[in-house]
Amino acid sequence: MRDKTLFRIMQDRLFKSVVMSLAFLSTLPLLFILFYIFKNGISVINWKFLVNLPKPVGEISGGISNAIVGTSILVLISCIVSVPLGIASGIYLSEYRKSRLSYFVRLSVEVLQGVPSIVIGIIAYLWIVKPVGSFSALAGGIALGIMMLPVIVRSTEETLKLIPYYLKEASLALGVPYYRTILKVILPTGLSGIMTGILLGIARIAGETAPLLFTAFGNPFMNVNILKPVNSLPLLIFNYAMSPYADWQKIAWGASVVLVTMVLFLNLIAKMVAKKWKIVS
Amino acid sequence: MKKDSLKSEKIFQKTICFSGVIILLLLLGIFFTLLFSSLPSIKAFGLKFITGRKWDPVTGNFAAFPFLVGTLLTSFLALAISIPFSLSLALLLGEYSKGGVVSSFLTGMVELLAGIPSVIYGFWGLFILVPVIRFIELKLGLIPYGVGIFTASLILSVMIIPYSASLGKEVVNLVPRDLKEAAYSLGGTKFEVIKRVILPYARSGIFAGILLSLGRALGETMAVTMVIGNSHFLPGSIFSPSNTMASVIANEFTEAVDTLYLSSLIEIGLLLFLITTIVNIAGRYIINKVSVEVR
Numbered sequence: 001m002r003d004k005t006l007f008r009i010m011q012d013r014l015f016k017s018v019v020m021s022l023a024f025l026s027t028l029p030l031l032f033i034l035f036y037i038f039k040n041g042i043s044v045i046n047w048k049f050l051v052n053l054p055k056p057v058g059e060i061s062g063g064i065s066n067a068i069v070g071t072s073i074l075v076l077i078s079c080i081v082s083v084p085l086g087i088a089s090g091i092y093l094s095e096y097r098k099s100r101l102s103y104f105v106r107l108s109v110e111v112l113q114g115v116p117s118i119v120i121g122i123i124a125y126l127w128i129v130k131p132v133g134s135f136s137a138l139a140g141g142i143a144l145g146i147m148m149l150p151v152i153v154r155s156t157e158e159t160l161k162l163i164p165y166y167l168k169e170a171s172l173a174l175g176v177p178y179y180r181t182i183l184k185v186i187l188p189t190g191l192s193g194i195m196t197g198i199l200l201g202i203a204r205i206a207g208e209t210a211p212l213l214f215t216a217f218g219n220p221f222m223n224v225n226i227l228k229p230v231n232s233l234p235l236l237i238f239n240y241a242m243s244p245y246a247d248w249q250k251i252a253w254g255a256s257v258v259l260v261t262m263v264l265f266l267n268l269i270a271k272m273v274a275k276k277w278k279i280v281s
Numbered sequence: 282m283k284k285d286s287l288k289s290e291k292i293f294q295k296t297i298c299f300s301g302v303i304i305l306l307l308l309l310g311i312f313f314t315l316l317f318s319s320l321p322s323i324k325a326f327g328l329k330f331i332t333g334r335k336w337d338p339v340t341g342n343f344a345a346f347p348f349l350v351g352t353l354l355t356s357f358l359a360l361a362i363s364i365p366f367s368l369s370l371a372l373l374l375g376e377y378s379k380g381g382v383v384s385s386f387l388t389g390m391v392e393l394l395a396g397i398p399s400v401i402y403g404f405w406g407l408f409i410l411v412p413v414i415r416f417i418e419l420k421l422g423l424i425p426y427g428v429g430i431f432t433a434s435l436i437l438s439v440m441i442i443p444y445s446a447s448l449g450k451e452v453v454n455l456v457p458r459d460l461k462e463a464a465y466s467l468g469g470t471k472f473e474v475i476k477r478v479i480l481p482y483a484r485s486g487i488f489a490g491i492l493l494s495l496g497r498a499l500g501e502t503m504a505v506t507m508v509i510g511n512s513h514f515l516p517g518s519i520f521s522p523s524n525t526m527a528s529v530i531a532n533e534f535t536e537a538v539d540t541l542y543l544s545s546l547i548e549i550g551l552l553l554f555l556i557t558t559i560v561n562i563a564g565r566y567i568i569n570k571v572s573v574e575v576r
Contacts, residue, residue, distance in 0.1 A: 116500025207398020
């Protein structure tokens with residue numbers, strides 16, 4: 001009898017240590033990745049790296065300014081495309097929770113979230129690049145916008161669902177029309193949650209490469225015309241990483257540091273926004 | 282005044298309703314665009330597109346079976362590697378230490394892991410992991426490609442751990458407290474409670490989480506493209522170079538000049554879209570059912 005108890009205790013301890021060690025092991029890749037990226041990339045980064053254009057192989061002090069500008073343009077376009085539509089649909093889903101149409105809309109948001117990024121790239125190619133006849137920042141931005149849309153819809157919906165119903169009732173009881181209640185009472189209350197969603201969405205698309213391969217395409221020069229191809233940080237990393245030149249690979253490491261820092265920083269801000277203006281219900 | 286606000290009311294209602302409809306139309310648009318653009322290849326090859334083994338742009342003969350195999354192999358291998366880790370994370374965060382330093386540290390790490398862009402995983406894999414795998418392959422007496430299905434699966438498994446762990450944690454949290462406490466009060470150890478109560482109860486939820494992670498893995502493009510080796514043949518072993526459906530599109534889409542080539546690639550995209558959609562809907566359906574039952 002005592003042996004059995006001892007056995008059970010040992011079994012429990014053993015299991016716990018296995019779970020613990022496996023869980024901690026799974027964070028090791030993160031440390032490895034961050035370590036190697038910063039080790040290889042940090043030495044490349046200086047002011048010139050951020051403001052210079054890429055140089056041909058063999059010339060030193062090439063930079064990534066065009067990719068930084070390109071990524072900003074792409075993110076801006078995708079926000080213009082997806083933020084208004086996403087928030088409006090989020091309001092729709094939270095206001096009409098039980099209608100048949102909203103069931104299908106919610107389902108399509110979920111499906112859209114799971115569509116592989118490369119397929120979104122094909123779609124943007126077929127919808128925009130092919131009719132217009134050239135790769136463009138516009139096509140890339142729209143592709144990224146489609147990817148960002150489900151994130152914004154869901155965060156808006158989830159946030160608005162959390163807002164206490166008596167806020168809405170109080171506003172309606174004062175005779176405020178329904179649409180003004182939503183726009184002036186409910187939305188401002190949920191602003192932090194929606195902002196978090198937008199920031200997380202940006203963090204997600206800023207690192208996306210696959211939808212840009214045949215939409216934004218990449219460009220070794222500076223470009224701000226949205227109907228022409230632009231470069232972006234992930235595209236630059238991909239192209240330079242796959243190149244056989246050590247100089248370019250070095251630039252890719254540097255660009256990785258910039259991209260990772262940017263994305264992790266966005267995630268951090270999103271978390272802080274969510275924490276600071278949490279809805280108290 | 283009153284008329285005015287009634288009018289605005291109507292406009293507002295219509296606007297939000299319309300934007301919901303736009304999302305629905307967007308999804309349908311994606312499906313039908315893919316379908317119509319792959320019609321030339323569907324007409325030319327029919328079912329042979331899925332079963333045939335030869336993908337040859339030079340002779341204009343396209344069949345996606347090797348890529349289908351490559352996709353399934355990498356995804357399932359990645360799932361198999363990641364399950365012990367994500368399950369441990371889920372149990373640790375959901376049962377062993379709720380709150381506290383350890384769990385907030387691990388949660389933070391997992392969130393960071395989820396935030397790293399796919400291309401960075403690929404870049405890191407190409408320069409750090411591939412040489413390691415090449416070394417191991419040399420020791421084992423295999424052809425030292427370095428790139429290949431196994432390397433891609435390793436990277437992929439790291440990428441899906443955050444996703445499946447957070448889903449798993451939610452599911453573990455759904456197990457009713459009274460059930461667990463009843464088991465503890467009978468003198469069960471934590472291991473016994475997990476084995477006899479939590480895992481059986483959370484079984485379908487965990488399965489759904491695995492399905493959703495599979496959906497992720499199937500469509501992952503960049504990291505896989507960079508380390509899988511871009512080969513058009515049926516993979517001989519898990520160490521041989523191959524191609525997944527996503528990686529062949531990423532590699533060849535801009536090279537595809539004639540209509541049939543392009544439409545074959547788009548048909549692969551269509552297949553990928555259908556597979557991931559079915560897997561995702563199935564996973565979501567089970568998860569929703571489980572959480573409704575608990576409430």
